[in-house]
Amino acid sequence: MSDIIFELQDVHYSYPGKFPALCGVDMTIRSGEKIAVIGANGTGKSTLLQLLDGLIFPHHGQVRAFGELLRENSQVDENAAHRFRRRVGLVFQNADIQLFCPSVREDIAFGPLQLGVAEEEVRRRILEVAQVLDIRHLLERVPHQLSIGEKRRVAIASVLAIDPDVYLFDEPTAGLDPLTVRHIIDFIVNANQRGKTIITATHDLHIIGEIADMVYVFGQNKRIIMGEPPDSVLNDRSFLEINNLVHIHRHHHDGREHVHQHLP
Amino acid sequence: MSNALNKKRNFIERSILSALAFLKDATLSEEYANRKGFLQSLDPRLKTVSFLAFLVTAISLKSAVLIGSLYGFCFILAIFSRIPVRHFLIRTLLFIPLFSLFMVLPTLFSIVTPGEPVCSFHVLGLNGIITRPGLDGAVLFVVRIATSVSLVVLLSLTTRHSELLKVLRVLGVPQLFVLTVSMCFRYLYLFATMVENIFTAIKSRVGVVSHHRHGQNVVAWNLANTWNRTTQMSEEVYMAMLSRGYTGEPRLLKVFHATLKDWVWLCCAVIICAGLFYRGQIL
Ligand SMILES: Nc1ncnc2c1ncn2[C@@H]1O[C@H](COP(=O)(O)OP(=O)(O)O)[C@@H](O)[C@H]1O
Ligand SMILES: [Mg+2]
DSSP states (O other), X not given: XXXXXXXXXXXXXXXXXXEEEEEEEEEEEETTOEEEEEESTTSSHHHXXXXXXXXXXXXXXXXXXXXXXXXXXXXXXXXXXXXXXXHEEEEOSOHHHHOOSSSHHHHHHXXXXXXXXXXXXXXXXXXXXXXXXXXXXXXXXXXXXXXXXXXXXXXXXXXXXXXXXXXXXXXXXXXXXXXXXXXXXXXXXXXXXXTOEEEEEEOOHHHHHHHOSEEEEEOTTXXXXXXXXXHHHHHOHHHHHHTTOHHHHHHHHHXXXXXXXXXX | OXXXXXXXXXXXXXXXXXXXXXXXXXXXXXXXXXXXXXXXXXXXXXXXXHHHHHHHHHHHOOOHHHHHHHHHHHHHHHHHTTOOHHHHHXXXXXXXXXXXHHHHHHHHBTTTSOSOEEEEEEETTEEEEEEHHHHHHHHHHHHHHHHHHHHHHHHHHHSOHHHHHHHHHHTTOOHHHHHXXXXXXXXXXXXXXXXHXXXXXXXXXXXXXXXXXXXXXXXXXXXXXXXXXXXHHHHHXXXXXXXXXXXXXXXXXXXXXOOHHHHHHHHHHHHHHHHHHHHHHHO
């Protein structure tokens, strides 16, 4: 099947020192899908996204991307690596880590330049991307001196400039004000409408109705314990409570409008 | 006794904190670089080249008077670049003693620079004689250091730190090195912030630091922790670079456009340096 983008079979991953982070994950993601991965802290969401982005590799089981096995040495071939990087972009959980250049402009330019995009085109993309994310006034600033919301938008811009087919977002709305959250959700929905595949890790339950058609819930056992459309997940209150997502559930209750949106 | 100890510790703590604040300010404050002044308006590449020329001149000239005139020129430039003279002086004065004191002391004495004695003294049974060439040499040295430091401070105050790094790149320093330096700046900043936070955290937890030993342990533990966090962070930053297509040799944007004004400035700088060298030959 050509429209399968990621295929995970019985994936296990442990950090050095034998800290298990994923224990037997199976998953199939198709082109154009909107996926949310939810779970309490430490259930392996970030680890999963890094596996999908080919930054770490399973110790057991396998990850296939675009029909090819992701292996440590498949990244050695520069052309193959670049082909993969042009198609998949990860927005890291910690924007401070993602932004390492001396200025915002250069951070946005970094990806496309590494991937061999011509300088003129890169300049055009910088302006376009800055327009989309409303960060034109920040281009000459030092990234780590920005506010959290600004950093997050710059981090997204730095991936958008690569124009990948697949976006991986790691907790894109954590710690942001409502307006910025709104912008980011709109961005995600918009990208999906343009045909992009979106995979978002979050524990923000009141956004999953908009950013996902399919929700995978990760449990403390570090594997998928439920895979359903957002409405079914949100309706299963006892399940959410058991799995430590209850706090967010209450938040969800407090915002009355959101309750109407998600719960019939 | 314990009161005195406390005072001393407070003093040390305050010194560390102000040193950190200065470090952050010196490396990251772009207040003056963003002002609309003369030096700020120049192309960073040609500006850096001209300052390198001034620096070489200051280091090679053998006349304190000529170097002093270059020092005066620095002040004029600072004024036209809207940098308060007081601020500029403080910045330079902070560095000068460090540089000069250690290097100048030995040359004062006759053991190193023999010549006509200006004055002599006895300390602890040792004979010390300050000589005329030794004194002249010391004055020359101090003026030279003051001028060099002023030039460097002036350049760094009027140029954004990101632009200075780009200049390094344009001048042929390998990109990998430049990227590393820029990350070092960042870690330095993060590190300074963390240490500041740790001090605040200790204060809030321990209150008045009553147990000397305990306070020390907290500091040691936190520093180790900070170090761990920093190394882990650099691994993650590497991942972030990989994720965006980095394969070993970073490619970065080309920048800068020099205008006629910049070239005129460079010519002026060269003429000034040549003039000073010429005068130096005659004197
Ligand atoms: N660098 C690391 N070293 C060791 N253990 C780690 C590291 N990163 C994450 N872990 C562990 O892996 C598990 C999953 O972490 P993570 O994927 O970050 O979870 P999440 O993103 O869902 O909060 C956790 O138990 C965490 O302690
Ligand atoms: Mg995470």
